[in-house]
Amino acid sequence: MKVIQYLSIFCCFFNTLIYSQHDTNITYGLKFGALHSKISNLPESIKGRDNTFDNSKMETKGLYGLEGGFFLNFKLYDTRVAIQPEILFRQSGETVTYKDRVGKEFELGLNYSYIEIGALYKVYPYKGLNLGFGAFYGVSLSPNNVTYKSNEAGGLYDVATRQFYQDGLDGADDFSMCFSLGYELQQSIHFDLRYYLGVKDVVKSNASSFQFIENQNKTNTISLSLGYSFHQW
Template identity: 75%
Template sequence: MKAILYLLIFSFFFTIVLHSQNETNITYGLKLGGLHSKISHLPESIKGRDNTYSHSVLKSEGAYGMEAGFFINCKLNDTRVAIQPEILIRQSSETINYSDTTGKTFELGLKYSYLQLGALYKIYPFEGLNLGFGAFYGINLSPNHISYASNEADGIYDVATRQFYQDGLDGADDFALCISLGYELRKSIHFDLRYYLGVKDVVKSNASSFQFIENQNKSSVISFSIGYSFHQW
């Protein structure tokens, strides 16, 4: 089912690109950027009903990642607004650090990758300066990509513990609202600063010996990217 969805989406974008060859109000190009992401309430979910965490600290650190993709900017005739659909590949992760009074430490990483599909409604108040509002749906491509590293017994239990987390936590698709601030130079270079606020649970807990509890674990992402348009207005 997802393969059919991908095919339809890419066909739609390809059709617009072909059409844009003869339209002066449509541009398209590529973008690449860095980001910092977080997933809310993960320490509470991981602690769950396990009393062994009562004398410990679990801290959410967030994680850095990258995103890259393709965009089409469709400027509405005789206006200062545009619609910009996008397809992006994004690394959107979270890191949890643990420490306790016995000196034990571990780092748990949820290393998710997403296929992001969405669009922005962009307003141009002055030349290339623009403000954008939109929404993106993220298809989780790596729902069980979890890392685990500890100082316990020189890490000999790390592989088994990581498997417990992989069995107990499932990454889910994401849906996020987006606001952006950008500037487009006359020579096709674009700069874009964005904030994505997730509105759905992106981590599902399963029955396991860790006794995780189900929470509303929502994503938040700050990104900065540089884009290049191959076809100018």
């Protein structure tokens, strides 16, 4: 329901731009790419007040994922400036690995997916070369997508432990600032390198799970994508 509401707002925004910018050149198309994301401060949140994690080592590694969706590009008349609204599907997350002195090991993965709605303000200093700045709001699609595997009793307790983390940690909506560097060829092919800086906590700990502590867990994402415009300026 929440996704439908945001999509309705986004469609209204598109219609307003289309009918208000009579002298604006409009392009539209699809983009698809790969990304690498991280979520900050996860070990601190997971350890929390649980003393059984003392004398252990936790490390994190980011998640590789996909990003893709639809864009519109509104080039303002007689300028080298454009506004580019987008609606994207994006994967994001983090993996935490644990080892202690008695040989226990486990790997905990938070694997989130979002519908991203936002826009970029783009400047074209030379031909198709462009620099962009904008913001995106991510509507969470998989707040409880948690994976867990361990070497404890041959993985006998992995299902129950995974459910414990699913009940204790909830993925929340994301909000991020976006910085982009791209190039648009005359043949409608686009190359785009982006950095998304999360400014919102995306992992919420439930009150019933006393061992977790609430922390600022923010996303950081680098993406490289290829786009195609169905209509040229």
